[in-house]
């Protein structure tokens with residue numbers, strides 16, 4: 001059965017969320033617009049505003065819904081989570097308010113999956129409560145998309161591991177209570193078997209944030225992507241998350257669901273852009289009529305709606321596939337597909353929306369330039385577009401067979417001859 005309906009009980013929850021995000025979360029985006037601002041637990045004024053909102057979300061049983069009931073969530077499948085994330089995507093602060101902000105969601109999931117009881121007690125509990133935030137520290141300055149370039153090493157020394165190396169674009173490191181650091185533990189085997197994950201409290205001596213990098217011209221005080229030098233950082237043997245050499249197996253587990261949530265938040269952003277595009281089209285007049293009356297502008301609207309609809313269905317279908325009991329690995333291709341599509345669709349819709357807003361669209365008086373940069377980010381974070389396209393292409397090409405002879409199997413002359421022979425005397 002193909003079924004595109006949402007059950008009415010869950011729709012009521014979505015309606016509550018939509019109103020709550022608009023009225024309570026979107027104003028926070030205006031007060032604290034920095035990309036890292038929702039994670040700044042040292043901003044006591046902002047935290048005082050957010051805490052009661054978190055309580056309201058918990059009272060609605062909508063807190064951290066990606067988690068199973070044993071961890072205080074609802075155990076919702078990916079389809080429900082996708083519909084929720086479409087709403088959360090409208091506000092930068094909403095994911096924090098609903099306990100579903102990346103990278104904390106993925107970090108919590110891998111601690112829940114691979115962590116020891118002691119690790120769960122120390123890190124998972126306060127993370128799930130929203131009392132602390134965390135950082136995922138993997139990319140290095142000399143190589144992000146190619147893990148084969150990673151150099152940050154962890155070397156065993158008695159009961160301890162000693163971490164030495166540099167990490168780059170470790171988001172929210174400055175606010176994080178702890179970092180999950182990917183390190184090379186065996187340089188003599190391929191990186192996919194020679195890397196391990198470590199749980200490192202940020203206060204550990206030797207965790208030195210050289211500087212924080214900002215994006216899209218945000219003020220320096222908001223810069224939140226840490227360039228970190230780990231200088232002989234000593235952690236106990238039990239700081240290892242998962243087994244030695246399992247770093248990439250652990251990393252894969254955190255990306256599947258996260259990409260679906262990211263994609264659906266992007267759908268939410270695209271929907272906002274389309275709303276702005278339509279409003280502008282019917283508001284602005286030039287050469288004797290509204291922009292909405294110009295056919296070129298009508299094409300912008302139609303193209304944007306079509307692309308948004310295609311993306312939304314593609315994401316929902318991927319979420320559905322995962323819910324059918326197939327794991328993330330067997331859905332690698334659809335997940336890569338939405339990762340690529342979301343960056344392109346958001347780029348194109350936001351670009352048209354900026355265009356019809358003219359100078360205003362480019363100005364800091366509209367959120368559009370920031371949204372456009374976000375679209376660019378989508379094409380880089382969690383692996384660049386090109387790498388995901390390679391995944392898709394490799395899969396398709398692996399299943400393709402060479403033509404049986406000189407000409408392609410779709411070559412018409414032999415097909416016509418075969419058809420004539422099949423229906424000889426009857427056509």
Ligand SMILES: Cc1cc2nc3c(=O)[nH]c(=O)nc-3n(C[C@H](O)[C@H](O)[C@H](O)COP(=O)(O)OP(=O)(O)OC[C@H]3O[C@@H](n4cnc5c(N)ncnc54)[C@H](O)[C@@H]3O)c2cc1C
Nearest residue numbers: 136137138139143144145169170171380381382383384386
């Ligand atoms: C806002 C933001 C937040 C981030 N947060 C985190 C974080 O919290 N933790 C973390 O560890 N990292 C984080 N990153 C880093 C991110 O994961 C990397 O930027 C990404 O993996 C790409 O690595 P790179 O920047 O080193 O680019 P490179 O690996 O140098 O790639 C540069 C470009 O080369 C091209 N390219 C690369 N590989 C191929 C290929 N195989 N075929 C064809 N072309 C290719 C692509 O155009 C690519 O964009 C963040 C990045 C951004 C922008």
